[in-house]
Amino acid sequence: MSRADDWSDSDSEYEYSDAEGQRGDAGALVQLGVPDGAVADAADLRDAAVSRVGGHPAFLTSPPPVADAHCKNCSQPMELLVQVWCPLEDSEHDRALYIWGCAQRACQRKEGSVRAYRGLRYNEKYAAKLARRREKQRREEEERAHAAEEEERKKAAAKVNPFSMKTSAASDPFDLGAQIFGGPAQEPEVPDETASDATSPPPSDPEDSASDSDEDGDASDSEELETSLAADTLESSEWASAPAYAPLYLSTAAEYLPPAPKPKLPAGAEVVEEGDEPGKKKDGGWVLEGYENSLEVDHAFERFAQRVAHEGAQCLRYDLGGTPLPFASDAIFDKLFPVPQGLPPPVTKAAFAVSRAPRRTYTPDALPHCVHCGGPRVFECQLMPNLINVLARPGAERTAEAERKKETDEERRAAVMRALKGEGEGEGTGMEWGTCMVFTCKGDCAGERGTWREEVVLVQWDD
Template sequence: MSDDSDWSDSDSDLDVGGEVETNVLLGVPDGAVINESSDLADVAVSRLGGHPAFLSSKEPALESARCRACENTMELLVQMWCPFEDSPMDRALYVWGCAKKECQGKAGSVRAWRGLRFNGPYAAKLDQKKQYRAQELAKKQAAEEEAKRKAQTNPFSGKQTGASSAFGAFGLGDQLFGNAPPASKVPEVAPAKAEPTKPEEEEEDSDDSESSTESLVEALASTRISTSPWNTAPSYPAYYLSTTSEYAPSAKETEAVENVTQTPSTGTGTGDSWTTEAYENSINVDQVFERFTRRVGWEGEQCVRYELAGTPLLFSSDSIFSALFPVSSSTQKRQYVSHLPTALVPPCESCNAERVFECQMMPNVNNILRKKQASDEEQNSSVSSEERVKQLKDTTGMGWGTCLVFSCPKDCCVEAGKEAKECWKEEIVLIQQDE
């Protein structure tokens, strides 16, 4: 195997000294969802397991959850409420996985879909923000042009065309006396049809957005069809999925922790950390796997890592790793590629945009769902929960290392070549196996 010691991800960007916050958001289990709870029908409630709650007025076909390897209906692993900040669409991401051992690692044994629905009130606020930003940009450009003109004609400027910019948009004299230049000397800017007002504060936007979301959820829940085929599809018990920021030790500290293959979890979530059971006897591991376990060990409860347009945390030095982290011809070091290989991650079929990494499912997803399944079956058996976990691991294939999800960054919603108010689109999943 080639030397991967020089490849890098966001670990190398950490500050020296102390614990720092990364750009990654973590999804951690946060207790079981009661079967009678309305949260089960709430599309804005992220969860592990359970049945899906959909955004669209018409439920997608059950075939969306069909394993491409065995043709059986798969269980929902994760549902996340994850709308893009600058998109007018409400958005949820769904990931299904096949539990049959013989299907693991095969294309289509884990599938991800995004559901979109147009949010009118939020779209109006986005338009208002865009108009305001455009107006502010025009004012800034006009000020810069005026500053350049003054610098060129000012006898005290020493012909340093950029000198006046150090004193503000209108030069030193205006800073001292507070006088704006005469309107006739400001370059003409085409007036907007309507002067946009400054958008409301983010807190107010958040409240309105939550109110809009609650209304949408209530409407969808009230129209949920009890005879839906999704209600009879195989499923795991549902767990809440809470979001937290990732905090990692500095680069200086991580360099001191070498040859670490597992770290006991200190989390308080439901179930044990994957790091305490899966790799206790690992001795000979590659450096990519070692980096994976070290990074994940700081929060072993994590089930999802989310970083839109970020860098995935690879599980092992396999063909996926080599394709996503090729050796640079200029630096001779491994770096995450800005343009993904189309053989692995093709562009969006609807808008042809190059997909980006969005999130990845972690081994603890399998651990949490398997633990619960073993606990339920233990009630009707004399076999211990620990033994049932081992039996289930032997008879089911829920043992992958990580599943990477790549999505369309434009959040496109196109049906039959036309913009639509709601849609259902499949994204790309790459699976790294736990062998």
């Protein structure tokens, strides 16, 4: 995952108009993590910039205490589920996300059996590049503001009273007598020898040249930075003896959702959504994330299954600052999508009151704030049920592309439903969650040189 990737998502009642992918509130595509074959290169195993499923972690700084990856219930070391390389475009830090999970059946459905950490490392070279870019951007903004002021001044100067004396704007209004009766001759203007010729280009700014060269070399520099992030060796630490699944590459692809067929309406009919004014388009806010209450159908699970079925191989959904995709209507769902206060007025008499079920919207206010900086947390990613199946197949060499080619749509849907119900190959691992949602510090708070922060994980278990 490169720095340029900034992911978000919006679940607009499954009415998707973007044929190339699903775009979120920030206009970015939702990224799906899919397994892409076994990691055989030892250099990749040590490189923190290589996202992976399973394996041992590759740290950005010195290895943290092994106890950080122990289950809070059985106190035993947990296996690494995924490691995601996810630096931010405007950050001076290299960044990776680590998620561990306990496979002990006795620890399932207990808090602390899935833990996530955010690792940061200060990147001096990238920080210097960012500083030059920001300085260049500041100068360009100042130049645009100055040009706008100059244009306004010229427009104001052109609006001269036609009945006034056409004198210089700098002339003294009380010096009219000198102009009529003659006064001392005006001294000729002396050209400024320091001023450059108007026809010659201004001298080049070395900082601009450096910045331009940075822009031209972004791709190569970024690749060089990522490939040079070889982690500290784990051979001499306790991490080398920690249990681990077979490592697999984790590739990313933009989520594609085919547009839903539009309903056939009579000519001249207009569809008005609840709460919208006639003729007014939706604003793209959280209100698009609506979930209706029902005693008979779990709408959250239905939406989850329908959404995931479009790409059954996904193990991870990455949507920094976006909206999580709830697995079921449980306590976690109620926390993130609370029931709105007050009910709509009934549509008939009180004795036969029938009202529309209230719609729920995503509200991150209930999430605990960062214990280090006190800032709010935002949704970053979530683990998907297929990850359990993938981890139960050590040494699997089929790539995600090969799996997609060999499986039909119906077969992929059936595999998704088996994973959602806890059936199939995933039973051997003992993990029973439906999805694990990770929420990280919105400000991405960091220390001076390196950061190791535990973040919040909310788990919806498979019932």
